Amino acid sequence: MREAKGRGAEMVVYPELALTTFFPRYWMEEEEAQRRFFETTMPNPQVQSLFDEARKLGVGFYVGYAELTPEGIPYNTAIIVDKSGKIAGKYRKIHLPGHTDHKTDAPFQHLEKKFFNVGDLGFRVFDTMDVKFGMCLCNDRRWPETYRVMALQSAEVVVLGYNTPSINIYWNEPVHLRTTTHLVSLQANAYQNGIWVAAAAKCGSEDGHHMIGSSAIVAPTGEIVARTVSEEDEVICVKADLSLGEHFREHVFNFAKHRRPEFYGLIVDRVGAGEPLA
Amino acid sequence: MREAKGRGAEMVVYPELALTTFFPRYWMEEEEAQRRFFETTMPNPQVQSLFDEARKLGVGFYVGYAELTPEGIPYNTAIIVDKSGKIAGKYRKIHLPGHTDHKTDAPFQHLEKKFFNVGDLGFRVFDTMDVKFGMCLCNDRRWPETYRVMALQSAEVVVLGYNTPSINIYWNEPVHLRTTTHLVSLQANAYQNGIWVAAAAKCGSEDGHHMIGSSAIVAPTGEIVARTVSEEDEVICVKADLSLGEHFREHVFNFAKHRRPEFYGLIVDRVGAGEPLA
Numbered sequence: 001m002r003e004a005k006g007r008g009a010e011m012v013v014y015p016e017l018a019l020t021t022f023f024p025r026y027w028m029e030e031e032e033a034q035r036r037f038f039e040t041t042m043p044n045p046q047v048q049s050l051f052d053e054a055r056k057l058g059v060g061f062y063v064g065y066a067e068l069t070p071e072g073i074p075y076n077t078a079i080i081v082d083k084s085g086k087i088a089g090k091y092r093k094i095h096l097p098g099h100t101d102h103k104t105d106a107p108f109q110h111l112e113k114k115f116f117n118v119g120d121l122g123f124r125v126f127d128t129m130d131v132k133f134g135m136c137l138c139n140d141r142r143w144p145e146t147y148r149v150m151a152l153q154s155a156e157v158v159v160l161g162y163n164t165p166s167i168n169i170y171w172n173e174p175v176h177l178r179t180t181t182h183l184v185s186l187q188a189n190a191y192q193n194g195i196w197v198a199a200a201a202k203c204g205s206e207d208g209h210h211m212i213g214s215s216a217i218v219a220p221t222g223e224i225v226a227r228t229v230s231e232e233d234e235v236i237c238v239k240a241d242l243s244l245g246e247h248f249r250e251h252v253f254n255f256a257k258h259r260r261p262e263f264y265g266l267i268v269d270r271v272g273a274g275e276p277l278a
Numbered sequence: 279m280r281e282a283k284g285r286g287a288e289m290v291v292y293p294e295l296a297l298t299t300f301f302p303r304y305w306m307e308e309e310e311a312q313r314r315f316f317e318t319t320m321p322n323p324q325v326q327s328l329f330d331e332a333r334k335l336g337v338g339f340y341v342g343y344a345e346l347t348p349e350g351i352p353y354n355t356a357i358i359v360d361k362s363g364k365i366a367g368k369y370r371k372i373h374l375p376g377h378t379d380h381k382t383d384a385p386f387q388h389l390e391k392k393f394f395n396v397g398d399l400g401f402r403v404f405d406t407m408d409v410k411f412g413m414c415l416c417n418d419r420r421w422p423e424t425y426r427v428m429a430l431q432s433a434e435v436v437v438l439g440y441n442t443p444s445i446n447i448y449w450n451e452p453v454h455l456r457t458t459t460h461l462v463s464l465q466a467n468a469y470q471n472g473i474w475v476a477a478a479a480k481c482g483s484e485d486g487h488h489m490i491g492s493s494a495i496v497a498p499t500g501e502i503v504a505r506t507v508s509e510e511d512e513v514i515c516v517k518a519d520l521s522l523g524e525h526f527r528e529h530v531f532n533f534a535k536h537r538r539p540e541f542y543g544l545i546v547d548r549v550g551a552g553e554p555l556a
Contacts, residue, residue: 094538097530122541125554132554142530144422144470145542152544153554170529177499181469184500188466191459192422221455222462249551251448252375252420256550260372263400264423264546266430272534273527276403276410276431 001050005057007237010083010129012054013200016064016138016161017076019047021207023066024098024115025108025165030074033115038068042079042087055085060129062200064137064161066115067092076116078135078161082128089126091135092119095143106169108209112139125153131242134195138162141199142185144192145267151193152255156242158190162201166210178212183224191222194248196240204231220245279328283335285515288361288407290332291478294342294416294439295354297325299485301344302376302393303386303443308352311393316346320357320365333363338407340478342415342439344393345370354394356413356439360406367404369413370397373421384447386487390417403431409520412473416440419477420463422470423545429471430533434520436468440479444488456490461502469500472526474518482509498523 004012017023020037042065043051054061060082067077076093096118098110123146126133134150134157141160150158166178182199190197196219203213216227217238226236249255266277282290295301298315320343321329332339338360345355354371374396376388401424404411412428412435419438428436444456460477468475474497481491494505495516504514527533544555 094541095536097536118538122555127554139530139536142470143537144426144467145537145545148422149542149544152548152551154551168529171525173525174499177501181500184462184465184469187462189422191462192420221452222459223455247449247451251446252417254550255548258373258375258417259421259423259549260396261546261549263372264427266427267423267545268539268542270430270533271537271539272532273430273432276405277400 001053001057001059001061003235004237005059007235008239009237010059011131011157011159011198012059012061013159013198014061014063014161015200015202016078016163017066018063018161018202019065022163022202022209022211024111025209027102027109027111030115033066034068034074038066038074040068040070042067051081051085054081054083058083060088062135062159062161074116075119076112076137077119078137080126080128080133080135080159088128089124089133089135090121091124091137092121093137093140094119094123095140095146097139103169107167108165108169110165110169123149125150125155132156134158136160138164141189141197142181144189147189147193147195147197151195155193155195156245157196157198157240159198160200162199164201164212166212179214182212182214183216186216186218187222187224190218190220191248192253194220194245194253196220196242196245203228220248279331279335279337279339281513282515283337285513286517287515288337289409289437289476290337290339291437291476292339292341292439293478293480294356294441295344296341296439296480297343300441300480300487300489302389303485303487305380305387305389308393311344312346312352316344316352318346318348320345329359329363332359332361336361338366340413340437340439352394353397354390354415355397356415358404358406358411358413358437366406367402367411367413368399369402369415370399371415371418372397372401373418373424375417381447385445386443386447388443388447401427403428403433410434412436414438416442419467419475420459422467425467425471425473425475429473433471433473434523435474435476435518437476438478440477442479442490444490457492460490460492461494464494464496465500465502468496468498469526470531472498472523472531474498474520474523481506498526
């Protein structure tokens, strides 16, 4: 945060589940996971210094963590904290990947569907620090609905954290695709919505499990304007001209002029793929 | 078509408005445009040889043209013709770009909203030649809803034609972005839906107006697996393994498991961008 501030940053983006290891890779009972890895209040004594430093430096931040509500409901959560150190927005992850069963043949698990409930807050946009921010988490970034719902609320910047293992446990996916599909998802969705996207990941080895990193900042042009190059802690920083997105939202992606929702019904009427319409 | 067949092709994709110049660049009255550039029947004597050759070679094809219905309604249309030379599917362009007024200061016009009605057939999928084909046209390829609605009908391959001028008449857009935004749109939408996408354009100079070309075939991995390199007539060809998309549709993009339409409502409830939801 201090390095980012020194480079002029007003907003810092941290990864998903930034306060713990990416524990959904481990098989355990829900109770154990909640005891070891979940936050029951936010802020709390362990993270208060981060909030204090944000206020002192006058920067906002986004951070992801495992949230356990007072009612005992577990979510994969992210918050935006403003420059005064106050929580200005909260998001609970909606597109939970993975499985609930113990895949004993896999090199590791992906138990987000076991450890988290589907988020109940929708894809909201928060007007704070003179920016309309949207938020999402990890797998959400691969679903175009995520960005579109926020763009329809006039989002200007979408911030997100993620953890992507370098190995696909489901099929023998060529390694380079792990980065390619991550980047093209950010690029096309930034462009198609006329928004900036800032995506921050853990990288390299965490507990011996390798992750792709490749944190990136993408302009509304669809171009990657900053990305990490190493597998170490690294700060990337851009001056984001919010008016750049306006060119796209006024012309090619002028939603009011060009969208045709009367033909988009299946997007809400069907969950899974079905038969062709007659 | 003969060269494609010689390279093993079973399906050939031609551009949008392939039978005429891209006439929406010219200011004229609707009546004149319809008299000069629209087809009132399909096939018709001028294109019968294309249909005959398809049947003779045993290849299917997609082609775009300006359609005037018996009721006098104009559409920007594409058809799929099967290996027997029969029309197996029709699409009428939904996302019409451009304007209706005469922009006298612009180097050329983009009058699709003047010359065409919005298509009335939706985004359908056609099961023909043992493939579930979706179709769209040009600007449709930049809207993620286009592909999603077809993927929700189990599309395996989306074919499309386009004409993209090398100059943006609305703002001083850097030239390289014309190609970048085209390609990332194809790539991300192919990946995010687990489909193949084949996109064919006119290229180089047509009546002195330069177009980007950059026809491409994109795999469900999001990777460009073939693209044109020249600004001349050119055939690109791939053997498309339809089972490749299944890996994505079964795991990361298993719609039935992972989609959450209860949070996508704004996509059909709003046309243009509005206020953040509370």
